[in-house]
Each structure stands twice: as C-alpha cells, then as structure tokens.
Amino acid sequence: MLRSxxxxxxxxxxxxxxxxxxASVCSVESLVKIGDAAIGDWKSPPQFTLPSLVEHVAETRHLRARSKLKAAVELxxxxxxxxMETDLRLWAVSRGLPEPAVHPAVYCPTIDRTLHPDLGYLKEKLALEYEGDFHRTSEGQWAADIDRVNALKAAGWTVLRVTKxxxxxxxxxxIRRHLGLQ
Structure with missing residues (x-):
C-alpha cells in the first residue's frame, strides 16, 4: 500500500x-542508474540509503516487479x-569482466594524497576514468585530470581513459589483457 x-x-x-x-516501467539498468543517483550526493542530498532500500524491498508486501527491484538493488x-560511471561499471559486468570497485583509494606518494579514480581494480592497479566533454573543454579540469593521471601512473597504476x-x-x-583474462 502506498502511503503519502x-x-x-x-x-x-x-x-x-x-x-x-x-520497477514496473524501467529496465534493471535504468533502476541501477536511478538508485546510484538516489543514494549518491550528485545534485542534491541522498534521497535514501542503500540499507534502507534493501529493507524496503525485503519488507514491503506488495511490490510490482520485485525480482527486477532485487536485481537492481544487487547492483x-x-x-x-x-x-556514465554507472554505465561503464554495468558495461564491464555485462561483458563478463569482474566488477570494478567504485572510487578505490589509491595513495599517490608523488603528491602525498589519496586519489579515488572513477572505477578500478585494486589488486591489478588498473583505473578506469570516464572523461565527459567537460573534462576536455574546461581548462582547469583538463589540467587537474593530467596531474591526476600522472600521479596514478607514478604510483604504478595503469589508467584507461574512457569517453562516450x-x-x-x-x-x-x-581490460582483459591487464587483468590477465585473455
């Protein structure tokens, strides 16, 4: 029952x-994008937490497309x-690749800071950085991205930059070659 x-x-x-x-009108992929945005801090404060979503799906008696909701919650x-980070992560999983971590912590000694690439494989030291058009057109963002990639490389990481x-x-x-999955 819906309560206002x-x-x-x-x-x-x-x-x-x-x-x-x-869930009754969206694909699992779309639900994941909406869910990532809803629990994230993109343009507004988070709308709910992942634990509260898990609890809601588990405890609500009558849910349309419950199986689709459960599949989305898992992702x-x-x-x-x-x-675009969500798209890239879901694409990797759909290709049978291991799921990359979201914003893994990478200590970069050359700048004495911990950076968080968009996606990454910690053990294999592989970062995936999604570069939207803003990364190309903003002089400040472009310079920051170059410094960031250089610091990650100096820390022994391979960085694959991805655009649309x-x-x-x-x-x-x-990715397969770097992960030894060929």
Missing amino acids: ISWLGLPTLSPLQVFSQF IREDVDSP STNRRQLERD
Whole structure:
C-alpha cells in the first residue's frame, strides 16, 4: 500500500516508494542508474540509503516487479558520481569482466594524497576514468585530470581513459589483457 508523506506541506510518496514504482516501467539498468543517483550526493542530498532500500524491498508486501527491484538493488553502489560511471561499471559486468570497485583509494606518494579514480581494480592497479566533454573543454579540469593521471601512473597504476566515443571492443581487450583474462 502506498502511503503519502508531507513535503513542503503537500502529500507525496516517499523516495523509496517512488523508486519502487519505477520497477514496473524501467529496465534493471535504468533502476541501477536511478538508485546510484538516489543514494549518491550528485545534485542534491541522498534521497535514501542503500540499507534502507534493501529493507524496503525485503519488507514491503506488495511490490510490482520485485525480482527486477532485487536485481537492481544487487547492483546499486554508494559513492557513484555520475550516470556514465554507472554505465561503464554495468558495461564491464555485462561483458563478463569482474566488477570494478567504485572510487578505490589509491595513495599517490608523488603528491602525498589519496586519489579515488572513477572505477578500478585494486589488486591489478588498473583505473578506469570516464572523461565527459567537460573534462576536455574546461581548462582547469583538463589540467587537474593530467596531474591526476600522472600521479596514478607514478604510483604504478595503469589508467584507461574512457569517453562516450571510446571503442568498447578495444577497451574490453585492454581490460582483459591487464587483468590477465585473455
């Protein structure tokens, strides 16, 4: 049963209920993108937590597309910064690659800081950095990205930079080669 909450003095559904309702009209992939955004700190404060979502799906008696919701919940991750990071992570999993960690901590001694690449394979020291157009058109972002990649490389990491135009077949080959999965 849907229960309304008050928001700005108006009756509305809770974010968890709205998310649940999307399951009947969205793909699992779309639900994961929505879920990553809802628990993340993208453009607004998080709408709910991953544990509260897990509890909601488990304890709500009548949910449409419960199996789809459960599948999405298994793939939702905290700390994702953009839908393109989600796309890249889900793409890797769909290709049979191990799931990369979201924002793994990498200490970079040359700058005496810990960096967090978009996605990465810690043991293999492989970072995947998604570069949206802003990374190319902003002079400051471009300079910061170069410094970041140089620091990761100096720490012994391989960095694969990905854009919307990246040849995904080649990217998969590069990841497989680096992970020793050929």
